[in-house]
Amino acid sequence: MQLTIPQLEQKANDIRIDIIKMLEKAGSGHVAGPLDLTDIFTALYFHILKHDPKNPDWNDRDILILSNGHTVPVRYVTMAHAGYFPKEELATLRQLGTRLQGHPERLRLPGMETTSGPLGSGVSQSAGMAKALQINGDDHRWVYCITSDGEMDEGNYWEGVMFAAKYKLHNLIVIVDRNNIQIDGNTENIMPLENLRDKWEAFGWHVQEIDGHNMESIIDATSMARAIVERPSVIIAHTIPGKGVPFMEYDYHFHGMMHNSQEAKDALKKLRSLGGKVSGDHD
Amino acid sequence: MDMHLVGNIGADDIAQESNRKGFGRGLLAAGKQNDQVVALCADLTESTQMTAFAEAFPERYIDVGVAEQNLVTVGSGMAAMGKIPFVSSYAAFCPGRDWEQIRTTICLNDRPVKIVGSHAGVSVGPDGATHQMLEDIALMRVLPNMIVVAPGDSVEAEKATQAIATNGKPSYIRLSRADSPVFTTKDTPFELGKAYVLKEGADVAIMATGTMTYQALVAAQLLEKQGVHAEVVHVPTIKPLDHDTILASAHKCGRVVTAEEAQAAAGFGSAVTELLAENLPMPVMRIGMPDRFGESGKPDELLEFFGLNGKHIAEKTTEWVGRMPQYHR
DSSP: OOOOHHHHHHHHHHHHHHHHHHHHHHSOOOOHHHHHHHHHHHHIIIIIOOOOTTOTTOTTOOEEEESSGGGHHHHHHHHHHHTSSOGGGGGGTTOTTOSSOSSOOTTTSTTOOSOOOSSSOHHHHHHHHHHHHHHTTOOSOOEEEEEESGGGGSHHHHHHHHHHHHTTOTTEEEEEEEOOEETTEEHHHHSOOOSHHHHHHHTTOEEEEEETTOHHHHHHHHHHHHHOOSSOEEEEEEOOTTTTOTTTTTOGGGSSOOSSHHHHHHHHHHHHTGGGOSSOTTO | OOOOOOSOTTOTTOOEEOHHHHHHHHHHHHHHHOTTEEEEESSOTTTTTOHHHHHHOGGGEEEOOSOHHHHHHHHHHHHHTTOEEEEEEETTTTTTTTHHHIIIIIITTTOOOEEEEESBSGGGOTTOGGGOBOSHHHHHHTSTTOEEEOOSSHHHHHHHHHHHHTSOSOEEEEOOSSOEEOOOOTTSOOOTTOOEEEEOOSSEEEEEOTTHHHHHHHHHHHHHHTTOOEEEEEOOEEESOOHHHHHHHHHHHSOEEEEEEEESTTSHHHHHHHHHHHHSOOOEEEEEEOSSOOOSSOHHHHHHHTTOSHHHHHHHHHHHHHHSOOOOO
16 A cells, blocks of 8 residues: 555554554553654555555565564554554553563564564664575565664674675665664763764665655655665664654653653644644544 | 494594584585575684585575674574574674573574584683683573574584474574594484483483583493492483483482583583472482683593593592482382
8 A cells, every 4th residue: 555645644643643542551661762753654554665464474575674672652553554453452552461562572463573672683683684585586575674773872783784784785774763862861962873874884885864754755765775786775764752742852751651641641632733633533 | 222322432442523513514414405594603614614504505604704693683584584594603602692682583583593502611622711601501491492402422413403404493502612522323313302311220310411421421331330320311402301201210210410511500400400309309419510610721631620521420429329318209
């Protein structure tokens, strides 16, 4: 399915509403990252990825790896909207017996692709997948890997980056959620990453920088990345943590959970007033 | 059961070969049998015996450089696409350095990656303590979904390698650097998950894993001379443990000595102790490294120094059975 830009924007807003509701019901989980990744996830599942919600193991599908596993709420909600499982199941996040574990587990829910949560291992796993696809001579499947910026503190991350460059894994596309926050504060105060673009270029990757909230830019950047054949590609997506909920935006204190249900109510009010809509399409 | 062991156990002229060479042959054979087998190494191709595979199948061989966390996570990714990856380094680095990635991307993910921990034990020799991995049995057996194998010699290592290539599960195989006596033959049975009684006796059961089984056989010969009839049980698969064989032998002998070239704590001997304590409580003496690190030296010198050879096993067992009664239900 390929939605148009206005449809994607509306869908993203619906997904943000469901993220807030899901987290409030669960009572724990991360909020800023999922909100700022919503536009990217919407564009992936509703326009960019070759996939089949009714056949999560389809052997011709594109692979999407979520390296920063704590942001899985946005993946669960997007997958539900895309038809992987019923939206009612979103209410089971983090509960005993749920398929929607606190951090994504491959064996719990079809479509997860891998288990993550400990940070820094997504690029290397994705590179392994891309390398295997190359060995198989498969030129038409892509491996997309979403990572946070904070997890670039991990050494394993850069081992994967070097490996992908060595093997010219052009079928690997990394999307960095450059929201400038990590748990203890802003990335540039905790462990500075800039000049980030230069780092990636020095490691031999093709680099694009985009507005991570602009649907057209997201789609165009992935198109461009697929056309780069001599090196792997990274898309540094500049995002606003907590995007969509003004009192959360830019504030690293919302990396984790909302503080109380009043915040959830206020968040929903703000989201529902976006785009002139008074309620989401699922009410 | 006739174990078809070699005829000159205990002799000075017994053939010697490092069991990692058997792994190298087994890997090549596995690669010929199944073109989905791939091999990855962290800058240690020759010493982990992957050279033959690399030369035969260059497009299926990957060197990640000195990056063990990448080694296992790339392996996990390749397994996700249907490959059967053998990933190797020295045990001190893999699983030493990348244990979390093994836990998350291989065990929790249930991906059939074969982890090869070479250069385990003190017999690594002159490189010293940093490279003499003694904690790998403990680290790996405690991971859910992981199979743990320590072959007794190079002939068995070749069989074990081919067995884990087809078992569809995350697996760990522990190998040594130094030459060690080859005491099994191609006709010696080997099956994952099975332990084997190599010598029968009823006074004490000596259960050993990996290259220590040969030392247990030597110890048993020495003990015979003193009228102590030891049963020797070879336990190459540490996880899952062969409950039936171990319990039967323990029941017969009433006291058990275990031997491993690893920390005595939390390893093979502890696994046996756990089993016995729940089913057939009896005294167990665990022979292994006594909660200390190794050091530089020659392999045989180090085994002697740390009491990890047949002579010392016999001495400790003689002293122990002299004061520890046999327990029976």
